[in-house]
Amino acid sequence: MKKFTAFLMLCGFIALTGCNTMKGAGQDIQRGGEKLENAADRNK
Structure with missing residues (x-):
């Protein structure tokens, strides 16, 4: 037992x-996605 x-x-x-x-x-994955999203917004 x-x-x-x-x-x-x-x-x-x-x-x-x-x-x-x-x-x-x-x-960590969420932070990476946010950074990618921010980079995409800056390059519009």
Whole structure:
């Protein structure tokens, strides 16, 4: 039972870490898109 609990805790930790990583990647992609949009607006 202790091994199962430890396994569930490890899975939860990995899931939370993955969510933070995906959120950070999404923010980076959004900033890149904004810069592209700004560059396109300047070159009209």
